[in-house]
Amino acid sequence: MSVEVKVFKPTLQPANNRGTRVRTYSDTPTRTVRARQFAPAGAPEPHEPGRNAIVSAPTLYFRAGVDLTEYDRVEVFGDRYEVDGKPDRWTNSRPGGRRHGVVIRLKGVAG
Structure with missing residues (x-):
């Protein structure tokens, strides 16, 4: 499933x-890509007086070669997120090992 x-x-x-x-962002996506998996996850909710914020911290898993940076924003299943930090790229640990994939951590705040 993608x-x-x-x-x-x-x-x-x-x-x-x-x-x-x-940095400004358009309401229209720049492009669409396919992730291998989406792992939903919650995060500790911030304690701010007078604010009822809900924080989510899901993760996207891609094949090697996806072009996403820590400055991008994404929309998955109708929800918008910011990329949280630099994407993690993993390779085979042997010398000359091939690239296997990319892990993108996301952060979304509502409220």
Whole structure:
């Protein structure tokens, strides 16, 4: 079974008055890729007065070669997530071992 993943690549805006370049994201996906698996997972909920936030931290598993970075956002099963950190790429531990796949950790916050 594979999972459809809509990818939203950022666009860097010109530097603001502090010299910071801000990333913006379109409402339209840049492209669609197929993940091998989607593993849903919860995460500790933040304790902020007056906020009822729900945090989720699922994981996507891809074949080697997928082009996702820590700056991308994705949509899976209708829910939007940010990529949480750099993608993990694993290879065979033998010298010259081939690349096997990519693990992408996600973070989503609602509320």
